[in-house]
Amino acid sequence: MxxxxxxxxxxxxxxxxxxxxxxxxxxxxxxxxxxxxxxxxxxxxxxxxxxxxxxxxxxxxxxxxxxxxxxxxxxxxxxxxxxxxxxxxxxxxxxxxxxGLVNMRRQTGAGKRVERVRLIDDPPTTYQRCGLTGVPAALEAGEDVRYLRRAKAEEAALPAEDFWLFDSRYVALFHYEGDEPVGLELIEDPAHVLRYCQVRDAAWHYAIPYREFVAQVPSAV
Incomplete structure (x- = not known):
């Protein structure tokens, strides 16, 4: 030093x-x-x-x-x-x-879990395919990224909402107009947070780990 x-x-x-x-x-x-x-x-x-x-x-x-x-x-x-x-x-x-990986390594190195479920079409869109390429770096930094096919999410009656859940206590819910994000809502009410905890658990149950999922994606060539 x-x-x-x-x-x-x-x-x-x-x-x-x-x-x-x-x-x-x-x-x-x-x-x-x-x-x-x-x-x-x-x-x-x-x-x-x-x-x-x-x-x-x-x-x-x-x-x-x-x-x-x-x-x-x-x-x-x-x-x-x-x-x-x-x-x-x-x-x-x-x-x-x-x-964004510096903070990710620091948080996971301190013992915190960072998990993400991404909704994906079948077959994946070009944009979704591009998103697959950056995941190995996130995995190396300690994040656990999984994929949930849209049909499976609809079958499980999961809401079409984009959100982050922090410590099972706070929800950051994104609002969109079309594909454009227009706002972020912070939810702290325990009853509403519990609902999002249940959605997270269900999505995680059905989601496929990245390496397993990417092996199932056919080549675009």
């Missing part, structure tokens, strides 16, 4: 949050540092941090950003955060969370 001007840089925590390993690097301008890289079919993220000079460099597929003024990364609930506050700079932050 490196400390500079009251800041502590914990490379092990950053590596764990990103799901990768740190590599030592040397930059002719910034000195000794550490390199972190996350790469998949849909994601490329490179982070170089030089604690002694207080510089961080972020590289993605479409951009490269250098952060100065002692902006060293640290792990927070929202992801990898760069905090800057000194006599020469206004307070500012940058949050780095590739595909």
């Amino acid at each position: 490196t400390e500079r001007a009251g800041q502590r840089f914990d490379g092990e925590a950053v590596a764990k949050a990103l799901g990768t390993n740190a590599q030592d690097v040397t930059d002719p301008a910034y000195g000794q540092g550490q390199h972190f890289q996350v790469q998949s079919d849909s994601t490329f993220l490179s982070l170089d941090t030089f604690p002694e000079s207080g510089v961080s460099r972020i590289t993605t597929k479409g951009a490269r950003i250098e952060l100065f003024g002692g902006m060293l990364p640290r792990v927070e609930d929202e992801g990898i955060v760069f905090l800057q506050k000194d006599s020469d700079h206004e307070h500012s932050t940058v949050s780095l969370s590739p595909d």
Whole structure:
């Protein structure tokens, strides 16, 4: 762990949050540092941090950003955060969370369960097929993703509602106009939350784990 001007840089925590390993690097301008890289079919993220000079460099597929003024990364609930506050700079932050997986790894690493059931047509639409490609990264981060065929959901009389359920205590219910989301409703009433818990349990019972489901999907070619 490196400390500079009251800041502590914990490379092990950053590596764990990103799901990768740190590599030592040397930059002719910034000195000794550490390199972190996350790469998949849909994601490329490179982070170089030089604690002694207080510089961080972020590289993605479409951009490269250098952060100065002692902006060293640290792990927070929202992801990898760069905090800057000194006599020469206004307070500012940058949050780095590739595909939302940083927070996912942190939550599942703390023992929390993250489960998702996706409703899917038979055969899947082109959009639904594209959605299958990003699931392995979510599984690696600890999320359990399953698929429920629309016909089975209708047979089980499950409501056509899109919602998140948190700790079996709160429901975030999405509202749509056509295919466009137009609002989010927070439900806290215990009787209504219980109904959504029952819907979740039924959907989970009928849903198929991702790897089993994807093996059943015929090629689009």
